[in-house]
Amino acid sequence: MKSEHLPLLNSVSAPAVHPDGTCAVVSVVRPDFDADSYVGQLWTVPLGTSPDGGQPARRLTRGFRDTAPAFSPDGQSLAFLRAAAGGKPQLHIVEAGGGEPQLVTAAPLGVTEFAWSPDSRHVVYSARTPEAGRYGTTDGVSAGGEDARLITDYQYRMNGVGYTADKPVQLFLVEAPEPGAEPKVAPAGRALKAASAEPSAAGEQAAGAALLPAARQLTTAATDHNGASYSTDGRAIYFTAALHEGSDADLASGIYRIPAGKCPPGTETAAEPEAIVPANTGRLAVHAVRQSQDGQWLFFLAQDMGATGQDFVARNTALYVMPTAGGDATRLSDVETMDLGSNGRIELRGPDSALVLNTSRGTVELVEFSAAGNQEVLVDGPRTVIGAAAGGGSLVVSFADAQTAGDVAVPDGGRLRVLTDFSGRLRSEAGIIEPVELTFPSADGYPVHGWLVRPAGPGPHPVLLNIHGGPFAQFTGALFDEAQVYAAAGYAVLMCNPRGSAGYGQAHGRAIKEKMGTLDMQDVLAYLDGALGKFDELDAGAVGIMGGSYGGYLTAWTISHDHRFKAAIVERGFLDPVSFTGSSDIGWFFGGEYTGRSAEQMAAQSPMARVEQVRTPALVIHSEEDLRCPVEQGQRYFTALKQLGVESAFLVFPGENHELSRSGTPHHRKQRFDQILAWWARYLPTAANPAPAAGS
Template identity: 85%
Template sequence: MKSEHLPLLNSVSAPAVHPDGARAVVSVLRPDFDADAYVGQLWAVPLGSGQPPRRLTRGFRDTAPDFSPDGHVLAFLRAAAGGKPQLHIVEAEGGEPQAVTDAPLGVSGFAWSPDSRRIVYSARTPEDGRYGSTEGVSAGGEDARLITDYQYRMNGVGYTADKPVQLFLVIVPELGAEPKVAPKGRALKASTAAAAGDTADRGSSAASAGLLPAAQQLTSAAADHNGAAFSTDGRAVFFTAALHEGSDSDLASGIYRITLGDGDGAGGGEPEPVAPANTGRQSVHAVRQSEDGQWLFFLAQDIGDSGQDFVARNTALYAVPSGGGDATLLSNVETMDLGCNGRIELRGPDSALLLNNAGGTVELHEFQATGSHQVLVHGGRAVTGAAARGGSLVVSFADAATAGDVAVLDGGQLRVLTDFSAQLRSDAGIIEPLELTFPSADGYPVHGWLVRPAGQGPHPVLLNIHGGPFAQYTGALFDEAQVYAAAGYAVLMCNPRGSAGYGQAHGRAIKEKMGTLDMQDVLAFLEGALGKFEELDAGALGIMGGSYGGYLTAWTISHDHRFKAAIVERGYLDPVSFIGSSDIGWFFGGEYTGRSANQMAAQSPMARVEQVRTPALVIHSEEDLRCPVEQGQRYFTALKQLGVEAAFLVFPGENHELSRSGTPHHRKQRFDEILRWWSRYLPTTENPAPAVR
């Protein structure tokens, strides 16, 4: 795979399954160089007919499909080029989609009512006068912000207190009704705004002209209200939020309920907390009532007495009686780390489907509120979503041969229904990773993969380190490894202590001792691979990583000088300045390194920068609020002052997610610059050294 093959990377959303169980719908997105954006549509996938999948919509970016409970309507989010995602509906059998919302900053999620007549949706809602809500007032002309809280910014979002996520209720319009027409003049203004990509003007024009259904705002607190879902009887909406006193100084959040009025009214007043009688301080990520209405399932992490002890805390599944009482822990919190893409999927009257990070894979599990549990999908793949309706269970997944596909579970086995990576394999070529385990210096097993280039070698070796640190590499197709291997490099990736997927003890092993066991483990994995494979060139080594991987790269080259060059990307490089500059700085560093000056210095790459001898390319994004650009700027400057060969690659308009979701142009340029750096210090036949001028 080469950088120009990025548009062949089709990512597949979690599936929506029709109530009849005969078909599913997914969103398929890909990077597009011409639009310099992510484009894609909805695809219908027949489950049992043997017919191929077909493109269902033709929008610029259509995502998040979900069928109404009665099966008559398909709802989804659509974004025009340069616009914000808005809720749309279309007849389940096909037709012309109809817009339902005009949220100024876009809609982030939605859920159907059981009677298929209403939808609750979430949208960031700007204060008056901000984010284009007042015509003629630009961002630079807005009033100053007075900050009094720790939690006021978020990577990829920017300021948050002046645009919290609120919940809205909308009645689904009749699809067969005659379309509304704007009065002359207003229609012209709306069409002009649409052509200019002006979401705020278009929305206000459409609303004032009565073209869209009226939405009732359910929440108003200055906090994010997430994961809304209707109760089984449709009389209430459950969601998660941090509405408790002192919420600014901890990571806790809880479950809340809004009782709806009779008929289609909102009603209900203030949100009511739903607190299990026996759980302590937790961070709740998702909530959903069971199909039989007897239970509330919720996903939560314990965060300790301080309310900030998040380090390597596995996310666990609980069930509490809908009428109140004690919550029952349904998963093994020491060994399972569960997730759900923001919404807990249901299967049967009292069971839920969850994803589990497990040893370099992502499994699909089913839990019953009564305590029974089974693993439905496991093995060498990463399940990315699942849904069950009408007797069919459908999953989206990635593995070594695909960036995303859809399968149905038949007789305990997956039957793959799509092949969205066929062109990627035929045009770019995919190298299957080799799974490996090597002992660390103390005998602890270190699990990972080798992606070997074609040919006999000797191959230069790139040691890649993942971010997090509580994250994991999997054996699924990884564009980074494929691009580097195609350029002639053997790519090593492992999950050292500190990573997710191997239990809490594995993840918490580096709490207040970063750069110890984790560095030991990645170097042991490198040594094990060099000893096992003669085609790996021990004299031609590079090391690279992003975020925490940038941290461990910078830390390692201050201790070990065998590497010909390094790439330190969006790194956590100075725990001291991180505290006041990062969106998570007020708690993250203190929990991982400890809070004393001595502790921070003992684990700080900046405190050891004078020990670095390795040429380093420092990569950062200007709008990175997670590891702010000052981390890279200061590290690069220090290397230059010390006489170490260094370069600083800075991407405008990008944030911490550049390598995963940056603009296609910048993602390609990033790959090209990385390979250019390696060509200087680790040239290969496929990536030769630059010509001397």
């Protein structure tokens, strides 16, 4: 795979299954160089077929970017989010059998998620709601001309979102268009003049808005209200939020319930949310809540934040259940060995069971839990499940593995019956290299698990030691564009999950709490040495190291201790715990929990505090709008290297945030790959990625 093959990377959403079980619908989105954006549509997948026989998957919609499909419970309609080029996603509804989608919302900053009512007549949706006078709500007032912000809280910004306190996520209720009903027509000419006090452009705009169903705001608190879903009887809406006293100083959040009310709006006001508090749990961060189909139980996903409410380090997400009427909650999953926070969703199956995803040893599994405590792994093996849904007796999953960035399948007798081939062109035109799964002992004998993506040919191959972010995250054996691009350029790519990573139990993840750069560095270097010793075609004298976010941290830390590397790439790194505390969106708690809060602890684990020990040429990559690891981290690190006379360069991307490598604009993602390969060509040239000509 080369950088120009990025448009062949089709990402597939979680599936929506028709209530009769005959078909599923997914969103398929890809980078597009011409639009310099992400484009995609909804596809319908018949469930009785496979790619090589019967009815194939077909494109259902033709919007610029259509995502998040969901069938109405009665199966008559399909709701989804549509974004025009340069626009915000808005809720649209189309008849399940096809037709022209109807626009349902005009949220100024777009709709983030939604859920159907059980009777299919209403939809509850979430949208960031701007404070008056901000974000274009006043004509002629640009972002730079808005009023000053007076900040009094820790939590006021978020990477990829910006300021949050002046645009919290609120819940709204809207009536769904009746399938087959005659569409409204906007008044024009004499009718517009008669209907509007402003026979002008403003009047036309108001008339256009009148074509949309009226929405009623359900929540008003100045905080985010997430994950809304209806109760089984349709009378209430459940959601998660941090509405407790002192919420600014901790990471806890809880379950709340409000009456569903009626639509269209009348004179009623928003109801006060009712807190649903289990009688026997500590300070939890609740990420999702769903009532069981029989109405007897509440399932919820949560992490225990400890006594302080901030102890988030390597806390596995567990599935809990409690009676709808209240009382004690029961934890259904083993919190030490299972981490159910992969996608933050709970899907229902049967009267009293839930489907969740489990992060496990470089894979993501699908697991079913019953309220009684029974559990069954439905999909496992060398793949990552992206999402799952059940309906009409059918169970459908979307997944990725070594040969696909995303496809749709039905579990069938312990195997997956694959129904689509959305990565077919990627395999045929770009070529995919299968990773080799490996485990090597660390210096203390601890097993370190990971993968080698090895280029074609006998070698010797230069080696890139790639370190993931997090640190409580994981590499998997699924198709990874980074490893594929580097391997196609002639590099053997090593990726492992050292202590600190997710998927191997909480003890594995918490092993580096207040000890960053110790066991984790030991593990990645042991993995490198193990691979070099096992494979003769890997060139031990031509090794580079790279990583982003926490991977940037460990790269910068490692090159201050080990000088074997020909060059390094330090990307969007956590490089100075001291300045991170006041500049990062998570700085008020992250560094303190990972490194400890004393000056001595921070210095003992800080790459900036050891920068004078660096000898390795380093390319520092950062994005100007990164609020997670702010650009000052990269600026200061690069400047220090220059002052020390270390060969270095600073690659800065305008308009991008911490997610550049995953969801940055296609142009910037391609440019990033090209610049990275140019850096490796300079210090680790290959036949496929030769050194630049002299003087260039």
